[in-house]
């Protein structure tokens with residue numbers, strides 16, 4: 001052990017361990033920074049699409065029939081619960097049932113905004129419930145007020161904040177009810193009372209009413225609970241009361257949820273019960289039947305039925321299958337709006353001037369602009385993926401050069417990590433890569449802390465497995481007591497870095513596909529959720545670079561096969 005060659009090998013191992021430790025801790029720190037940066041990019045995303053004045057995109061539907069429209073938003077109502085509501089059933093029987101697909105993230109502020117504006121999150125800039133102040137996009141309330149219609153708004157005060165609801169001719173706001181496990185805070189009854197009383201005096205031409213209680217029950221008890229079903233029944237009766245009081249035979253009703261709930265309660269993600277909801281349109285001008293549509297198509301449809309301009313920043317278009325006269329002047333105006341909006345959209349995305357003539361052309365040009373810019377940006381970000389792959393190759397090569405046995409041991413540690421971490425995530429907790437995991441916003445920090453703790457645990461177990469595999473590969477294993485302490489420490493650091501390098505490749509893949517910056521296009525949120533979790537694990541594994549070597553050293557000292565004294 002004391003030849004110049006072995007001294008040099010030993011010294012280079014010390015250098016390699018020190019370098020690996022530095023890389024590991026740098027990855028940990030960088031991942032933590034990137035996680036908060038990326039999260040912030042989504043939360044404080046500023047839409048580049050709403051800068052244009054509403055007036056330049058609105059198309060007045062000359063000669064359109066003006067109708068009184070009442071929009072009722074039932075927050076958090078699943079399709080399954082909606083299909084059991086008598087009041088909705090009665091409306092659907094004389095109108096159109098709409099199978100709605102909700103955009104991501106399926107949180108309340110973003111989806112309320114989509115309902116009122118026809119703009120999904122990418123266009124509205126409302127990506128979370130932390131959005132503050134009035135939305136930047138044009139809404140149904142805006143077009144109704146500007147057209148001189150008598151307007152009525154009733155619901156939780158959030159409606160006032162987001163849409164400046166107090167501008168309406170009549171309005172009533174309640175505080176969002178406390179999340180409690182009894183029904184003492186039920187607000188929908190009062191909201192319906194207020195709406196009926198206000199409408200008696202006003203005879204509103206456009207009304208927007210929001211019911212908060214079903215969502216509350218979903219969060220408190222889950223969508224599969226008896227409590228949820230009981231609140232749905234109560235809301236059903238109140239909805240029936242509202243429709244009966246406001247229906248003068250000339251009124252269009254649009255009743256719909258913003259999103260559903262998973263069975264255990266929660267939304268924000270992409271689960272079917274969350275994003276596939278059921279809405280209803282009924283009244284004059286509405287066809288009878290059943291159609292499918294995106295949530296962004298609701299506002300243009302309501303605008304057409306009301307004889308109002310489609311809100312300026314709407315990307316959706318009127319659901320013609322739900323209209324008794326799909327060739328009306330109002331529909332023609334909505335189509336002109338759609339082509340004008342597509343031109344604006346393409347201008348923002350690519351700087352190109354296009355003049356789509358038809359709805360199909362409008363959709364095609366927008367999709368092409370998206371594809372072209374994404375392809376360009378991906379080409380510019382390819383180095384991020386290649387860099388991460390290069391890191392993984394460098395780590396593998398460095399370990400292999402030092403010892404092929406160590407490489408096999410590290411690989412078994414990496415595999416153990418992946419199995420333990422993912423088994424805990426998917427099997428033990430039953431989580432998915434979905435924002436619906438946060439039933440309540442206060443749970444987010446605890447959720448990420450929990451995943452970090454589990455990453456450390458899984459990483460330590462990975463080091464333990466690597467430390468048992470390593471001596472098993474030798475017929476005559478060499479332990480710490482024989483002067484091989486550095487090797488055993490190196491094994492722990494190498495395992496931590498090996499796990500980090502495999503996670504870094506997954507992070508590199510997301511960065512290549514979507515990037516960390518959110519400037520004009522929102523990432524795929526399922527991939528984004530995984531990306532955040534990968535970064536959180538990367539950050540936590542810095543601790544394993546410290547703990548892991550202790551684990552492997554102790555195994556090297558205490559392993560039964562290594563207890564024999566040196567020969």
Ligand SMILES: [Zn+2]
Pocket residue numbers: 076108215216219267
């Ligand atoms: Zn909710």
